[in-house]
Amino acid sequence: MKNIIIASTSTIHGSGYLDYILNDLAEFFKGIDEILFIPYARPSGISHDAYTEKANMAFSKINKSARGIHTYENPTEAVNNAKAIFIGGGNTFVLTNQLYKNNLISALQTAIKNGTPYLGTSAGSNICGLTIETTNDMPILYPPSFKALAFVPFNINPHYLDPDKNSKHMGETRETRIKEFHNFNNQPVIGLREGSWLHVKEDSIVLKGELTARVFEYNKLPYEVLSGTELNQLK
Template sequence: MQNIIIASTSTVHGSGYLEYIIQDLKAFFKNADTILFIPYARPGGISHEDYTRLANKAFAKINIKVKGIHEFYNPAQAIKNAQGIFVGGGNTFVLTNQLYKHNLIDILKQTVKNGTPYLGTSAGSNICGLTIKTTNDMPIVFPPSFNALGLVPFNINPHYLDPLANSKHMGETRETRIKEFHHFNTPPVIGLREGSWLHVTQNSIILKGPLTARVFEYNKVPYEVETETQLNQLK
């Protein structure tokens, strides 16, 4: 029943918010006239109100209204009743912390498992994985757990970045970081480049968008998969 888009980013370089994917979202949310927006990740620290306005503006182009979860007295009920759900990017720790604080992890997971269409971008995609242990974000708040929704049997690394040629910076590359993850954890990780997304349905996980994705499996050499690759064997 589930129907999920796990997108690397909300925005690709040189294009507006959600612009690169908006026609796909029109089809994805075809049965919704209003969707529920979860603005908890607060990119750049912006308010829930301002963030919801941004989402509203993008979805207005495909005639879908957006309501922020902070507008509801009972956020769990808002999730249950939603025609569609969008969890935006920002800081994954802030997002996860808020979901735990409002006791929304289980209800969100169950609602999406039951078929309510879910769109995640960036932080909203990180939480679709087993844990948030492969986020790129700074740990600016301490959530009660790194366990996430587990809507897919692996972890996501959004905004996946290839090593920069000629860099003199000694900080770890993204690939090095994910390899370190695999010294302490065994689930696969999908590095989704900006412009890529996964479309997850009941029996299928397909890579979408113009780019390849990089797959990191425990004790294997990382490899690239082409767009339209079926990834439902990965676990």
């Protein structure tokens, strides 16, 4: 049975790494002592070791540990044998490229389909959608494909940001960018604000956290959904 948390961010302004969601993670990872951490997205170019240590420090607060996938000789086997999996944030292109390079796409899909609990934050959440084409990240390298893990039948836009009406900057707003996406694609996009997450349990997809999320469906006006809303019908 699928059991997935797709979180907008790892960190809320003014608190530590994963702090805002730790209580929920204690419940989510109940009975599991070690989580397989995939540090491929490398925020600010941090090493796999240093990034894993950061995740490990956070998990230690709920008496769990994180082990980096890069410490295994065979990453596919590490995924197959994992009790739980966490993919952290960073650069979505770097993450996607490394997942393809290490042939992990179908291994992850199988493991998650078979019930291995999965936590994603930021880039690790982008990769849960149909494609990475609604990431906010800079395309600093060219991955073999933009197709993602497709744990949910839509796309994710993490760190969703409302338009700043006072800005004099002429770059596109997030909403404009997602509308442009819908000129070439027709799957829905969920804009997850920082502090929000989706909890996927088999066929149920529920918005969690304190904030509303913004849903962009093809050929519809975007709309807000409240925390607690079931998004099972969205596709």
